[in-house]
Amino acid sequence: MMRKDLDIIHNWVPAQSRVLDLGCGDGALLERLASEKQVSGYGVEIDPEEIQKCVERGVNVVEQNLDNGLKNFADHSFDTVLMTQALQTLRFPHLVVEEMLRVGRECIITFPNFGQWKARWHLAFSGRMPVSDLLPYEWYDTPNIHFCTFKDFEVLCREHNWKILHRQAVSESPVSGVLKDFLPNLFGETAIYHLTR
Amino acid sequence: MRKILTTEAQSHHSGKPAGLPANSVGIVESKSHTFPGPFKLACGRVLDEYTLVYETYGQLNADKSNGVLICHALSGHHHAAGYHSASDKRPGWWDHYIGPGKPIDTNKFFVVALNNLGGCHGSTGPTSINPETGKPWGADFPPLRARDWVHSQAQLADLLGIQQWAAVVGGSLGGMQAMRWSLEYPERLRHCVVIASAMKLSAQNIAFNETARQAITSDPDFRDGRYLEEDTLPRHGLAVARMIGHITYLSDDGLGKKFGRELRSGTFEQGVEELVEFQVQSYLRYQGDSFSGSFDPNTYILMTRALDYFDLAREYGDDPVAAFSHARSKFLLVSFTSDWRFAPERSREIADALMHANVPVTYAEVESPMGHDAFLLPNARYENIFAAYMNNVARELTDSARSEVAQ
Numbered sequence: 001m002m003r004k005d006l007d008i009i010h011n012w013v014p015a016q017s018r019v020l021d022l023g024c025g026d027g028a029l030l031e032r033l034a035s036e037k038q039v040s041g042y043g044v045e046i047d048p049e050e051i052q053k054c055v056e057r058g059v060n061v062v063e064q065n066l067d068n069g070l071k072n073f074a075d076h077s078f079d080t081v082l083m084t085q086a087l088q089t090l091r092f093p094h095l096v097v098e099e100m101l102r103v104g105r106e107c108i109i110t111f112p113n114f115g116q117w118k119a120r121w122h123l124a125f126s127g128r129m130p131v132s133d134l135l136p137y138e139w140y141d142t143p144n145i146h147f148c149t150f151k152d153f154e155v156l157c158r159e160h161n162w163k164i165l166h167r168q169a170v171s172e173s174p175v176s177g178v179l180k181d182f183l184p185n186l187f188g189e190t191a192i193y194h195l196t197r
Numbered sequence: 198m199r200k201i202l203t204t205e206a207q208s209h210h211s212g213k214p215a216g217l218p219a220n221s222v223g224i225v226e227s228k229s230h231t232f233p234g235p236f237k238l239a240c241g242r243v244l245d246e247y248t249l250v251y252e253t254y255g256q257l258n259a260d261k262s263n264g265v266l267i268c269h270a271l272s273g274h275h276h277a278a279g280y281h282s283a284s285d286k287r288p289g290w291w292d293h294y295i296g297p298g299k300p301i302d303t304n305k306f307f308v309v310a311l312n313n314l315g316g317c318h319g320s321t322g323p324t325s326i327n328p329e330t331g332k333p334w335g336a337d338f339p340p341l342r343a344r345d346w347v348h349s350q351a352q353l354a355d356l357l358g359i360q361q362w363a364a365v366v367g368g369s370l371g372g373m374q375a376m377r378w379s380l381e382y383p384e385r386l387r388h389c390v391v392i393a394s395a396m397k398l399s400a401q402n403i404a405f406n407e408t409a410r411q412a413i414t415s416d417p418d419f420r421d422g423r424y425l426e427e428d429t430l431p432r433h434g435l436a437v438a439r440m441i442g443h444i445t446y447l448s449d450d451g452l453g454k455k456f457g458r459e460l461r462s463g464t465f466e467q468g469v470e471e472l473v474e475f476q477v478q479s480y481l482r483y484q485g486d487s488f489s490g491s492f493d494p495n496t497y498i499l500m501t502r503a504l505d506y507f508d509l510a511r512e513y514g515d516d517p518v519a520a521f522s523h524a525r526s527k528f529l530l531v532s533f534t535s536d537w538r539f540a541p542e543r544s545r546e547i548a549d550a551l552m553h554a555n556v557p558v559t560y561a562e563v564e565s566p567m568g569h570d571a572f573l574l575p576n577a578r579y580e581n582i583f584a585a586y587m588n589n590v591a592r593e594l595t596d597s598a599r600s601e602v603a604q
Contacts, residue, residue, distance in 0.1 A: 018555070040555070040557075042552055042558070048561075048564075048578055051561055051582070052578075052581055052582055052585060054559070055559055055561075055582055055585040055586055055589075056585045056588075056589075058589045060527075060557050060558055060559050061559050061560075062548050062552070062558065062559070062560045063560055063561050063562045064545075072545065072549045073549075073552070074553060077552075077553065
């Protein structure tokens with residue numbers, strides 16, 4: 001994951017709040033939120049190697065498959081539910097977002113923007129599914145089964161009456177970094193959405 | 198990632214006898230202490246005094262903050278690690294996980310393992326003499342609950358000068374004791390490690406235990422539990438009880454991989470009449486026979502009943518969240534995928550209740566074909582996660598020692 005989106009999430013999560021991080025990876029974000037903003041909470045992860053890293057960091061992590069839903073979490077039991085770079089790996093992304101907004105008062109979601117120019121260029125000119133540093137998988141072995149663009153995600157938000165509190169595009173390259181503010185769907189590599197009901 | 202040494206190596210510098218593994222705690226000695234009563238039990242009865250037998254591994258530090266209590270399961274005891282003599286063939290029951298450089302690292306922790314009250318390895322139990330009658334207690338020994346064990350373990354902690362455990366650790370029935378510790382003495386432990394356990398047994402679990410108890414009590418040598426007075430022993434019944442237990446502690450897959458339908462003797466050849474014995478039959482009988490020679494049938498009944506009776510949230514309005522809201526420790530939970538006796542769902546329920554109660558918890562569901570027994574056996578992922586967690590527990594010790602020096 002890029003460091004820039006961590007910075008943005010860091011700013012959007014209130015100090016001393018209770019956070020659930022879905023697909024928390026190695027726990028770096030939770031560790032940072034705990035040490036810098038006294039945020040408490042849990043990570044949810046399914047990959048044993050990532051869980052091991054969380055334990056080594058001293059981050060609370062619970063092994064769980066997000067595709068089985070969040071039924072074990074009570075309504076509004078967290079201030080913020082996070083999910084970074086995992087939306088596109090889910091069987092039913094829209095149902096998980098619904099669940100995130102049931103469990104948390106707010107949620108923050110990041111995902112790779114499939115509408116970014118590189119992906120468009122790749123598909124348009126090579127005629128093959130995009131493979132990049134950020135998305136290094138072939139179509140047949142990728143965990144990323146539900147790609148979307150900024151525009152796609154905003155349509156989904158409208159259809160479900162999810163309120164967008166903040167949105168931000170981030171990009172690693174300096175040129176795209178400037179252009180993404182004008183044409184996020186074309187130049188943003190990663191989309192970050194802050195939602196509530 | 199760390200690797201546990203499993204090769205036998207001669208130790209040159211630790212004073213351990215040659216031939217013992219280098220990462221063993223070495224030769225250990227059991228101690229015992231008789232605690233003066235009155236000791237009131239959950240059932241209302243009172244013991245005038247009781248004896249606990251225990252072992253310790255590692256060194257207690259100056260501020261007595263590095264104690265780790267090991268709570269044993271159904272058939273466990275105080276001999277959790279190391280060897281009783283240089284010729285001892287088998288180490289303690291949790292030797293894979295307790296020792297220098299192992300997950301419960303005896304270079305860092307002072308580990309205390311005991312035989313629970315009601316046990317048959319030296320602590321006061323059904324084989325002890327009832328002071329009122331001068332005869333063995335037998336079936337008259339009071340029924341015990343996990344909380345009785347926890348209260349007696351707290352007296353052992355007092356004896357050792359341990360006000361607060363760095364961690365209370367247990368698998369299966371031992372995990373139930375660890376959880377009970379977190380509610381009965383929330384300030385007396387910093388970490389609670391609960392492996393392959395449950396907040397209460399299912400009806401199916403109780404049913405297995407009852408079948409095992411019936412096997413014992415229906416043995417003609419049981420004599421209403423007074424077999425010691427009458428100089429008999431319901432060995433056969435206890436062996437069958439253990440066989441039932443053993444089947445349920447393994448998985449279908451595990452048994453299949455180990456034995457399949459392999460024959461030990463006999464043949465299916467047509468025209469030949471020869472009695473067939475499957476490998477799994479002989480294995481189970483061996484397990485039953487060797488267990489029944491070293492365990493007390495009344496203790497088996499007492500321990501399985503304590504398992505059945507355990508219900509973490511009973512005194513908290515049957516609400517596990519309300520129960521765990523009293524806990525002040527952090528939790529590590531581990532379950533094993535093929536464990537159907539204490540299934541991963543049971544551990545997930547514990548994790549959910551802890552999260553709802555806002556208690557710090559880490560939960561791992563470890564892939565293993567070994568069923569419930571997995572908690573005793575080598576498993577790389579289990580070892581790694583257990584070691585990483587305990588390493589953090591140890592790091593807290595040095596951090597707090599340093600901050601005290603700074604003050």
